[in-house]
Structures are given as C-alpha cells and as structure tokens.
Amino acid sequence: MKKFKLPQSYYNWTSIIGTTIALVSLFMIVFLFVISILFGAGTSSYMGLVTWIVLPVFLVLGLIIIPIGMLVKRRKDKRQHVVYEKTWPKIDLNDVRTRNATMIFGIGTVFFLLLSSVGSYEAFHYTESVEFCGTVCHKVMKPEYVAYQNSPHAKVACVECHVGSGANWYVRSKLSGLYQVYAVLAKVYPKPIPTPVSNLRPARETCEECHWPEKFYSRQLVVEKHYLADEENTEWDISLQMKTGPTYSALGLQEGIHWHINPNVKVEYIATDTVRQNLPWVRFTNLKTGEVKVFEDEENKLTEEQIAAAEIREMDCMDCHNRPSHDYRPPMRFINDAITAGNISKEIPEIKMKAMEILGIDFPTTDSAMAYIEQELNEYYSSNYEEFYSQHPDLISAAITNIQNEFKKNIFPEMKVRWNAYHNNIGHMEFNGCFRCHNDKHKSERGEVITRNCNLCHSIVAQGVPDTLQVGSIYDELEFVHPNDPYGDWKEYLCVECHSDLY
Numbered sequence: 084m085k086k087f088k089l090p091q092s093y094y095n096w097t098s099i100i101g102t103t104i105a106l107v108s109l110f111m112i113v114f115l116f117v118i119s120i121l122f123g124a125g126t127s128s129y130m131g132l133v134t135w136i137v138l139p140v141f142l143v144l145g146l147i148i149i150p151i152g153m154l155v156k157r158r159k160d161k162r163q164h165v166v167y168e169k170t171w172p173k174i175d176l177n178d179v180r181t182r183n184a185t186m187i188f189g190i191g192t193v194f195f196l197l198l199s200s201v202g203s204y205e206a207f208h209y210t211e212s213v214e215f216c217g218t219v220c221h222k223v224m225k226p227e228y229v230a231y232q233n234s235p236h237a238k239v240a241c242v243e244c245h246v247g248s249g250a251n252w253y254v255r256s257k258l259s260g261l262y263q264v265y266a267v268l269a270k271v272y273p274k275p276i277p278t279p280v281s282n283l284r285p286a287r288e289t290c291e292e293c294h295w296p297e298k299f300y301s302r303q304l305v306v307e308k309h310y311l312a313d314e315e316n317t318e319w320d321i322s323l324q325m326k327t328g329p330t331y332s333a334l335g336l337q338e339g340i341h342w343h344i345n346p347n348v349k350v351e352y353i354a355t356d357t358v359r360q361n362l363p364w365v366r367f368t369n370l371k372t373g374e375v376k377v378f379e380d381e382e383n384k385l386t387e388e389q390i391a392a393a394e395i396r397e398m399d400c401m402d403c404h405n406r407p408s409h410d411y412r413p414p415m416r417f418i419n420d421a422i423t424a425g426n427i428s429k430e431i432p433e434i435k436m437k438a439m440e441i442l443g444i445d446f447p448t449t450d451s452a453m454a455y456i457e458q459e460l461n462e463y464y465s466s467n468y469e470e471f472y473s474q475h476p477d478l479i480s481a482a483i484t485n486i487q488n489e490f491k492k493n494i495f496p497e498m499k500v501r502w503n504a505y506h507n508n509i510g511h512m513e514f515n516g517c518f519r520c521h522n523d524k525h526k527s528e529r530g531e532v533i534t535r536n537c538n539l540c541h542s543i544v545a546q547g548v549p550d551t552l553q554v555g556s557i558y559d560e561l562e563f564v565h566p567n568d569p570y571g572d573w574k575e576y577l578c579v580e581c582h583s584d585l586y
C-alpha cells in the first residue's frame with residue numbers, strides 16, 4: 084500500500100498540533116454526546132456547557148491553526164529556497180497529494196457543517212435550558228433557582244418568562260447575557276440582583292402565551308392557620324374567599340380582581356420610582372363606552388409637566404403577580420405552614436416566637452445560620468424548658484432540621500436575598516401591593532376613590548381561635564378582627580406600617 088501523503092507544507096509542528104487539538108475535541112464531542120444520550124437527564128449541568136460551547140471553540144481553534152501553520156511553513160520554506168512546484172496549489176486530482184488533501188478537505192467540510200448544525204441547534208437549546216440559566220452561574224442565580232423549583236412554575240423554562248419567542252428577543256437576551264457572564268466572572272454584579280422589571284418583555288407576550296386574560300378563574304377559598312407569638316403558639320385561623328372572579332360565573336371578567344385584565348378595561352399608571360411602588364396617578368378607561376376616570380393621590384399630586392414627561396404604563400399581570408416564580412416567603416408565613424404541616428410541633432412552647440426571633444437575624448452565610456439555629460434552639464430549650472427538652476428530644480431536633488430546611492428555601496445570605504429584598508405586589512400585608520392604588524386616597528375629579536373596602540377583593544368567611552371561631556358565609560362577610568387587638572388599632576394604619584418590620 085502506498086504511503087498516505089499530504090501537501091508538503093502540511094508537515095510542520097503547528098499544523099500537526101492544530102490537527103491533534105481538532106481531532107481530540109471532535110472525539111470528545113462525539114463521546115460526550117453519546118454519553119448524554121445513553122445516560123440522559125442524569126448528567127451534570129456543566130456537560131452541555133462543555134459539549135456544545137467549550138469543545139466546539141477548541142475544535143474551531145484547531146482547524147484555524149492548521150492553515151496558519153501551513154502558511155508559515157510555506158513562507159519559511161520560500162526564504163530557504165525550498166522549491167515548490169507552484170505558488171498556488173494546483174488541483175490536479177491525478178496527483179496523490181492533492182487528491183488526498185482535497186478529499187480530506189471535502190469530507191471534512193461536509194462533516195464539520197453537519198456537526199456544526201447539530202452543534203448550534205444543541206447550543207441554542209442548551210443556552211435556553213433551565214439548567215443553563217439556573218445553575219451555571221451557580222451562586223448568583225441560586226435564590227431565583229431554588230424559589231423557582233418550589234413554585235407553581237417549576238416546569239416552565241426560565242426563558243418562557245424571561246425571553247419569550249422570536250429571534251429578536253433571543254438575540255437581545257444573548258447580548259445582555261454576554262454582559263452578565265462578564266459581570267459574574269469579574270464579580271461586579273450587585274447583591275441582590277436587581278429586578279429586571281422595567282426590561283421584562285410585556286406579559287402579553289410571555290404569561291399570556293399560557294394564561295390568556297379571557298381564561299376564566301373562579302373565586303378561590305384561601306384557608307390559613309396562623310400561630311401567635313405566645314407560649315402556646317395560639318392558633319388563629321383565617322378563611323377568605325378571594326374574589327378572583329365574579330359572584331356569578333356568567334359575568335366573566337365584569338367584576339372581581341381579574342376585572343383589571345378584562346380586554347374592555349384599560350388601567351394605566353405613572354410610577355415615580357423604578358420598582359413601581361409609588362403610583363400617584365392612575366387612569367381607568369372603559370374601552371367599550373369610552374368613559375375615562377383619572378385618580379390622583381391627594382397627598383402626592385404630580386404637576387402637569389411631570390405627567391406630560393412621565394412614562395404611562397398599562398397595567399398587566401406582572402403588576403400584581405410580579406413574583407410568580409421567585410417568591411421568597413417571610414418567616415411568619417413559612418413557619419406557620421411548617422407548623423400546620425406538622426413539621427414543627429405546635430407542642431413546643433414559644434416555638435413560633437423563637438423561630439421568628441432567630442430568622443430575623445441577618446446572617447453572613449448559610450452555614451453560620453445553620454449552626455446558630457441548632458445551637459440556639461438547643462441552648463434555649465435545655466435551659467428554659469428543661470423538662471420538655473429532656474422528654475421530647477425528637478420534637479426539638481425535628482424543629483431544628485425543618486427550620487434549617489425552610490431557611491435554605493427562602494433566605495440566601497450569600498446573595499443578600501430574603502423576603503424583603505424584593506417587593507411582592509399580590510396582597511397588602513408585608514408590602515403595599517394592592518394598596519398602592521387601593522388606599523382611599525387616589526381621588527377622581529368627581530371625588531370617587533379607589534377603595535380599600537375590606538370586602539372588595541375578598542370576603543372573610545371564618546376567623547379567630549378554633550374553639551371560638553367566628554363563622555360567616557360567602558353571602559355574608561365578617562368584619563376583620565385583628566389578633567390580640569381589642570381596640571381595633573389596626574384600622575389607624577396600613578398593614579405594612581407594622582408588618583414590614585415584624586419579621
């Protein structure tokens with residue numbers, strides 16, 4: 084058999100190294116691809132990064148080095164007067180060397196094109212995957228990723244909300260992504276990561292791809308158990324009928340909370356801050372009748388010029404549901420739920436108060452929090468409730484584990500993320516939320532206000548301690564009773580005025 088020959092200029096170290104790099108990368112891409120098919124989803128999140136982004140870069144690099152080596156060699160040979168037949172390669176397929184080179188080049192090109200089409204398809208998918216968004220920048224995205232996994236959207240890809248469909252938004256997101264990669268590598272990102280709320284794609288093109296406004300949601304019963312901060316962890320129940328939809332289904336979006344997204348209704352507002360918490364100017368337009376009402380905050384009125392210069396935003400899903408998938412819950416709520424679920428025993432005296440006290444501390448790291456939770460609870464109960472502690476070591480240790488677990492789902496000291504790092508606009512207890520507009524202070528010219536009437540959005544159907552539960556019905560709503568507040572002090576303030584620093 085004749086020796087396999089290539090053009091003279093190929094025989095130089097640079098080109099040979101280039102070939103080796105290209106071949107090894109190619110082999111590894113194929114190898115990892117086969118592995119990922121064989122072992123499927125169980126493989127590491129970095130594998131996609133390596134297979135479809137890092138290795139192809141090396142492959143291309145190797146391929147670029149080969150002709151460079153050949154060029155350099157030709158120049159050098161020329162200086163040393165090594166005789167080449169012609170300056171340009173002659174494509175004469177009868178010549179073995181040329182034939183081999185052409186064949187390799189031809190087959191190589193076809194193969195490379197095939198591979199790069201598979202590769203770019205895979206790279207596209209990979210950069211759109213939840214694992215890429217959520218875990219590659221591990222530490223940075225951890226809070227969002229963990230909260231997301233515990234949310235109703237755990238199976239909706241990050242990009243469905245953050246990018247949406249269409250090449251335009253894909254390119255935009257990848258361009259800003261490049262800066263983000265730089266920010267992570269250079270460690271110049273802010274903590275916590277600011278909300279992208281003003282850059283998010285409109286809900287119409289993301290949320291509404293899955294939940295369209297005409298889709299009807301009926302009223303919903305919310306039944307919650309609260310536990311007060313006393314020795315017995317006194318249970319306090321609240322059941323509310325959320326008026327998401329109308330009284331009678333036939334009325335559709337004509338009334339109730341989702342009235343705001345009725346296609347015939349347009350609610351617009353002006354925000355005077357970037358996180359949209361101060362909304363001094365609100366305009367409602369009935370698109371069917373043409374009726375218009377402008378509500379202005381009496382205490383914070385904008386001037387004509389300010390209104391003319393401001394951006395007017397139309398309200399959409401995101402103005403209420405701004406944390407549909409990254410909801411860092413306040414300790415008051417997750418501890419209540421852990422007690423209700425039986426993960427933390429209600430029998431442990433003062434456990435609600437103690438847990439809230441510990442979770443209110445600003446820990447520097449997750450590890451220091453884990454250690455403190457364990458040490459503090461053991462110390463507190465062994466010295467203050469000695470008998471209980473010695474009789475129920477299992478309850479105390481279960482409480483410790485569960486408080487630690489809840490901490491890890493909701494609080495992320497490394498990224499300075501906890502419930503109050505971001506506003507959640509759905510209710511009105513920890514943040515003003517609905518009360519940004521519904522505060523009885525936004526007045527129209529005719530003197531109407533956007534009301535804070537406690538029965539507008541929900542009706543309370545049961546409340547109080549279980550033994551003496553006050554019960555109403557869906558037709559006959561109860562007046563709110565605040566726990567431990569015999570004089571009705573809560574009426575004098577907004578809920579946030581006390582509740583935003585209770586936790």
Ligand code: HEC
Pocket residue numbers: 213216217224227228231236239240241242243244245276277278279280283401404405406407408409505506
């Ligand atoms: C259901 C839609 C949805 C999904 C799915 C989703 N996000 Fe978000 N994300 C949002 C919205 C809306 C905001 C803006 C929140 C705000 O304005 O308060 C946001 C904000 C963020 C922020 C800014 C910081 C913050 O907490 O506000 C990051 C980072 C983020 N998302 C990452 C992710 C990652 C990573 C995934 C996938 C693991 C993901 N998101 C999945 C809707 C979503």
Ligand code: HEC
Pocket residue numbers: 235236239240243244286289290291292293294400401404405407
């Ligand atoms: C790719 C589809 C998809 C997109 C996009 C999407 N969602 Fe969802 N959403 C779902 C699914 C699936 C559920 C869970 C189904 C259920 O609970 O009935 C859900 C549930 C919800 C719920 C109910 C949560 C609960 O506690 O029951 C809300 C609220 C919600 N989504 C709001 C949003 C908002 C706001 C956006 C845009 C930022 C959005 N969704 C984008 C698919 C989507």
Ligand code: HEC
Pocket residue numbers: 326337338339340342343350351352362365366367376378398402403508509510516517518519520521531532533534539540
């Ligand atoms: C940007 C301002 C704004 C925000 C924020 C807002 N609303 Fe409204 N809402 C309005 C306006 C304006 C009206 C109509 C008032 C009128 O015409 O009397 C209204 C009316 C309503 C109605 C009565 C609809 C009907 O006719 O049956 C309900 C219920 C309601 N809102 C619930 C909520 C809930 C719940 C939230 C928070 C999750 C909220 N709103 C947040 C502006 C707002």
Ligand code: HEC
Pocket residue numbers: 286290291294295296300301302303305325327340341343344398399400401402403404509
């Ligand atoms: C005025 C504020 C407001 C707006 C705007 C709004 N919602 Fe809601 N939505 C609510 C409230 C309040 C609830 C009751 C659930 C709760 O208590 O958390 C709710 C409930 C839901 C639910 C759960 C329903 C169920 O019965 O499980 C979904 C899904 C939902 N909304 C999707 C959307 C989508 C999609 C949009 C935009 C097209 C939207 N919402 C716009 C306030 C709003």
Ligand code: HEC
Pocket residue numbers: 307321323509510511512517518521534535536537538539540541563
């Ligand atoms: C503009 C609509 C609106 C008005 C007005 C309103 N609420 Fe609410 N309220 C909500 C929403 C939305 C939630 C549910 C929040 C959630 O899903 O986490 C809620 C939740 C609650 C809860 C349950 C506690 C919790 O957050 O789990 C209580 C109690 C409550 N409201 C009392 C009141 C009282 C008292 C008033 C009158 C001062 C009032 N609400 C007025 C929208 C409203």
Ligand code: HEC
Pocket residue numbers: 308309310311312313319321415419512565566567572573574576577578579580581582585
């Ligand atoms: C004057 C201050 C103040 C105002 C205003 C106030 N609260 Fe409270 N609230 C408290 C305090 C203090 C507690 C803790 C009581 C305890 O645990 O013994 C509490 C506890 C609660 C609880 C039980 C919490 C838990 O730990 O599970 C609910 C529910 C509640 N408040 C709802 C509301 C709502 C809704 C509003 C607004 C309509 C409101 N509060 C306004 C001071 C206030």
